[in-house]
């Protein structure tokens with residue numbers, strides 16, 4: 001009888017532990033999120049978040065008055081349709097948009113800002129989130 005109880009106990013403990021570990025693993029796989037470089041807003045806004053970065057870091061070469069004059073022959077960022085074209089993964093390389101590949105300095109892309117400092121991890125994450133949302137003009 002004693003033997004039986006301790007066997008039952010061990011069995012119960014094993015089942016309990018097993019369940020706990022499985023539960024933990026399941027919890028981990030469902031709640032795990034890769035570390036973020038900054039807190040992203042729930043909805044990334046083109047006007048509030050993206051445009052200020054582009055104005056600050058890119059318009060010196062990609063604004064309407066620079067387009068087809070001195071610095072850029074392909075991309076006038078003030079023309080939203082043109083920006084959206086370059087933000088669209090299907091128009092890029094291996095389904096990575098030129099906008100993202102360029103700011104990430106990915107192999108095979110032209111590092112942007114040209115001859116300048118790479119954007120901060122937070123700025124890149126914001127632009128990535130905006131592109132992932134379909135690059136809306138919001």
Ligand code: HEC
Pocket residue numbers: 054057058059060061062071072073074075086098099102103109110112113114115116119
């Ligand atoms: C010092 C000038 C300069 C700055 C600043 C600059 N670019 Fe460019 N960019 C260029 C040139 C030159 C090209 C080459 C094609 C062209 O003539 O537009 C280019 C091309 C591009 C293209 C078109 C796709 C391609 O690879 O040809 C994208 C997208 C782009 N830049 C994104 C950016 C972004 C985003 C920023 C700001 C973070 C930026 N650029 C800042 C000069 C610049």
